[in-house]
Amino acid sequence: MSENVYVISAAMIPFGKHRSSSYVGLAVSPLVDAIRDAGIEKSDIDAVYVGHSYGGMMTGQRICKEIGLGTVPTVNVDNACSSGATAVHEARNAIAQGVIDVAVVIGVEKLTQFGGGALPLSPEDREVKQGIIMPAVYAMRATRYLHDTDATPEDLALVSVKSRKHGALNPFAQFRTETTVEEVLSARPIADPLTLPMCCPTGDGAAVVVLVSERARARMDAKPGIRVAASVLHSGHVEEGFRDMTWPDISYHSARDAYAQAGIEPKDLDMIELHDAFSIAELVYYEILGLAERGHAVDLIRDDRTTFGGDVVVNPSGGLLSKGHPVGASGVAQVAEAFWQLTGQAGARQIEDARWGMTHVTGGGTAGLDHGACTIHIFEAA
Known part of the structure; x- marks a missing residue:
């Protein structure tokens, strides 16, 4: 090509x-x-x-x-x-x-x-037959991550707080009001340790x-x-039995292929729109995308290194947690945000001198796969 x-x-x-x-x-x-x-x-x-x-x-x-x-x-x-x-x-x-x-x-x-609630999954899937839904999947992921690292529920709340802060600047976001750690932690529980603001809205x-x-x-x-510097689509590999829910290989390999295709490194990115369907996902993807060493994603969220003025602005749009997640629209909306940021048209949420951006979205809960699909794009201001 x-x-x-x-x-x-x-x-x-x-x-x-x-x-x-x-x-x-x-x-x-x-x-x-x-x-x-x-x-x-x-x-x-x-x-x-x-x-x-x-x-x-x-x-x-x-x-x-x-x-x-x-x-x-x-x-x-x-x-x-x-x-x-x-x-x-x-x-x-x-x-x-x-x-x-x-x-x-x-x-x-x-x-x-x-009419609300968790989205319907394939009734043919064996885990769906047993009652699995996406909030439960991410709750298990969060529980394991909190067990394996020094992350706490407060760190999960910090992700939601940052998301709402960014969403408040975005006229296209579903949620446009800021929140606090205390409000997030005291909100209605969905699937332990996740509360409602830690879950993307329908x-x-x-x-x-x-x-x-x-x-x-x-x-x-x-x-x-903006130039499309990389475009990568992977499907998940089959892995029966135990799988490490804190390390989705599909996103790891997709990101490495995208960096190689674009000829850049994670440190070159000015902004990322990533798949934060639940707050734990953002922490996991900090590590998967190469922004932090494994087990140290919390250092970025605690030190405000993924918001405006930090190392890289993650989900300047508010992400799925605040902008919303109408499934088929989300990946295109991420590209729209990258376009506006890299062409200086993002208004109140504009990242100064943004040159490189990444969008990342995964899809599908299917037994035996870490995810069904992952699409990553890297863009350069042109």
Whole structure:
């Protein structure tokens, strides 16, 4: 692959509970905004990729027809929480291989259709049959991590406090009010040691990005954008019996491949949007992504090294914990945040002189796999 690929626009709606909206209703507005901001016409679009998990058949086609966008290939992508990021990965590959020049990527999900509670998992899975749900999985992960390190429930709360602080600066976040460690620890318990603010909310949302080749970008007079320096998609390996829940290999190997592809190291990153579906996940991923030695993630959160003014700003958008986690939309929304940060358009949450950014999202709870899918992108300001 020799063709450089760029993200040249991004748009989204505020994540939250949009009970009266359909999948089409959620996605049309940011789709129109992203196309307009990219300065392209519908006739310029070569393909559309749509990430979702619960939207049903032909979700992308139903969305695109509302703006009169037809005939071009429209690909629907279901890869659990990694759906939107996988759609970005597929669009990037098609452009990098010279197959197309302009792609629109939509991530959309409407989780309020389930009425609340944990998201449904595959009834065919043997662990699901025994009653496993994602809050329980991450609670077990947290319990083991607290046992193996000097981390405490207060450290888990610090992650949520930081998330809410960042989310308060983001007009697209589902939660926009700050909180305290005491409030997090005294909140309603969900699965010990996790309380409600340590768990991402369910909600609805949509995000859209436009990707183009270097040829297409040149025709647009080098419109401001970010270069896709790395795009990696892995599936989990099968490991029956005992598995170390504090060390998800899929993210470790995906990150190493992404760093190698981009030609950078963890210390070069200015911002990361990572998969903090539960507060323990952020601590685990500090170590997996190479920000901290194993067992020492708490040093970063305690010393404010992953917030504004620190070593690297993790989840400046508020992350899944505060921005929200409408499954199929999350990966695209992460890319949107990277675009805004690296092009200086992030407003009150802007990271000073941000040049390198990473997005990371995993998907799927399946017996025998650490995760079903992991997608990592690294971007460079262009």
